[in-house]
Amino acid sequence: MTPPTATAPAPAISPVLAEVVRSGFVEGRHRGSLVVLAADGSVEHALGDVVAPVFPRSSNKPMQAAAVLRAGLDLSGERLALAAASHSGEGFQIDLVRKMLSEYGLTEGDLQTPPDLPLDPVEAEQYLAAGKVRERVTMNCSGKHAAMIAACRLNGWDTATYLEQSHPLQQLVLECVERASGEQVTAVGTDGCGAPLMAISLTGLARAFRHFVLAADGTPERRVADAMRAHPEYVAGTRRPDTWLMREVPGVLSKMGAEAVQAVALPDGRALAFKIDDGAGRALGPVLARALEQLGVQGEVVARMADAPLLGGPVRVGEIRATF
Helix, strand or coil: CCCCCCCCCCCCCCCEEEEEEECCEEEEEEEEEEEEECCCCCEEEEECCCCCEECCHHHHHHHHHHHHHHCCCCCCHHHHHHHCCCCCCCHHHHHHHHHHHHHCCCCHHHCCCCCECCCCHHHHHHHHHCCCCCECCCCCCHHHHHHHHHHHHHHCCCCCCCCCCCCHHHHHHHHHHHHHHCCCCCCEEECCCCCEEECEEHHHHHHHHHHHHHCCCCCHHHHHHHHHHHCHHHHCCCCCHHHHHHHHCCCCEEEEECCCEEEEECCCCCEEEEEECCCCHHHHHHHHHHHHHHCCCCCHHHHHHHCCEEEECCEEEEEEEECC
């Protein structure tokens, strides 16, 4: 008799974090996982699997920016904020990327970002209306890449291979991710911009953001956190929730990532991180607002992020709302 074939257990189904309600009818649900850390770093609240590895996408950018500082690149202010940015492609951001490249003897041709339109839809429409085409410098990660190439030039590292996992700069990024998150990177992929993408858990991601806001003055991590909080418009853009939150709630560090990832830390060490399983960015605002409320953060900015209306023609007929 042939023994039965062993099968792996089915993965657990993530809880619903948000639902789509149209005309009083629930027409969709967004599942995911979320972790909230107390000020002492302990897990205060968890939904779903918060210890399995995920790709934090651009929520890893503060760690990447800390790596270029540890490589000896002397960035501060708006330049350091832009090194940790997923910028909107607004004029002032693109101008600073170009200036950074020039300051280190680099050109736009040195960037290995894929040519792209501005990330912000308003900027993209204006860009196309002006007859412009996709450029490497317009891609939302161009500030990070400019800083990475500058760090390579400073250290005499090969700038043609700066995106390879084995490159000295990317090995330094790996060290920074593991140091801040308190756990080992379990997988390395390739991000949308071409850079190595290090997987950690949501708990590790929240722990990393906590590490940045609590780091001692003058350390690379604290310098990155301070630059992002002082110049949030360079981290995101004038119409983006990360900017609103860091501008309007004192001491908050916030960074979103593609595929609906978000991480936030408060200045006292409380932190959160979550990921929507289906990558739906439309659920980010309501979920983030509810998680912030659980951390005791209130105010107009939280209400603004929570408001995600659905329209029927010009009329509001429903909303996307958090369910926890």
